[in-house]
Amino acid sequence: MRVVIAEDSALLREGLVQLISMVGHEVVAAVEDAPGLIRAVDEHEPDVAVTDVRMPPGNSDDGLRAALRLTRSHPDVGILVLSQYVVRGAAAELLENATSGVGYLLKDRVGDVHELIDTLERVASRGTVIDPEVVRRLLGRQRNRTVLDRLSPREREVLALMAQGRSNAAIADLLVITEAAVAKNISGIFTKLDLRVAAQDNRRVLAVLAYLGN
Template structure:
């Protein structure tokens, strides 16, 4: 799988490049700003990009804006965003604009190499990978008038796992409940959010995230 890295910290950028190379990824480029990322994607046609939210010259939103541009111009390219903090507005913009091949992780998650590589593989293979803290903070944006307020605490737990990209068997294992219980919770979630007709794994995640961004 061909990957492009975009990270302004030379130390982290080199560390990621070495780690991915060791894991068998073809790192086509490792760049330090958004403009260089767009140029590299145009030249190398990667399968996946890993991009920091804040990059030069202003260190505000250059990386996430480049990620959104990649989603618009090259929709087949997977995008895994790394951020020091949860940038709620940009998380919603990114996650509600794509049905698959997208992820948003906090940088702390990179410290867990196995978890990071699992998320990377999931996005590269067409799935989704959302940091639990990102999902929690998006859930906290809701108010008593929001449809998400209809969910029970356990249904919110299941929703958070769904939004991270886990399927029903995985959710059952992570929450230590039966798969049939998860299936009932998922059905209740879609009923309460008026999304009962949303079928298909990536489509259900997209539908949930659109509600999170509403």
């Protein structure tokens, strides 16, 4: 796996380089600002680009804006956002725009090497990984949850794990139920959220967007 890292903290940037390299993946570029991220991805075409949200030159949401730009200019490059901030709507916007893998983790996850590498590999394989704490904080700010109120407690559990990028088999293992039961709950989620079968839509992603955005 080939990785580009964009992080303005030199200490964290070098730490990420070391963590990713020591398990055999290649960091092809490590930059300190959003324009550098764009240039590095243009030059190296990595499997995954890792970026913070707030970074130079504006120290606002420059990293996120660069990531969203990359979803359009390099649709096959996975995007992993690593940030100490939970920017409302950011995860949903990335999910909506990304055509490859996408993830959003809090920086304290970097201390868990296995979690970080697992997330990178899943994003590189076109998976979607949203940190449970990111989901919790987004939901904590929500006011209108009428649509999600239709779901049963079990369906909410299944949808929360879907938002973490878990497969049906993984959800079954975590909840100690059968894959058939997981599939039944997902079918119920689609029905209650009024997500009909359509060739141009991915109902699993739309369900996660509803979970994060309502």
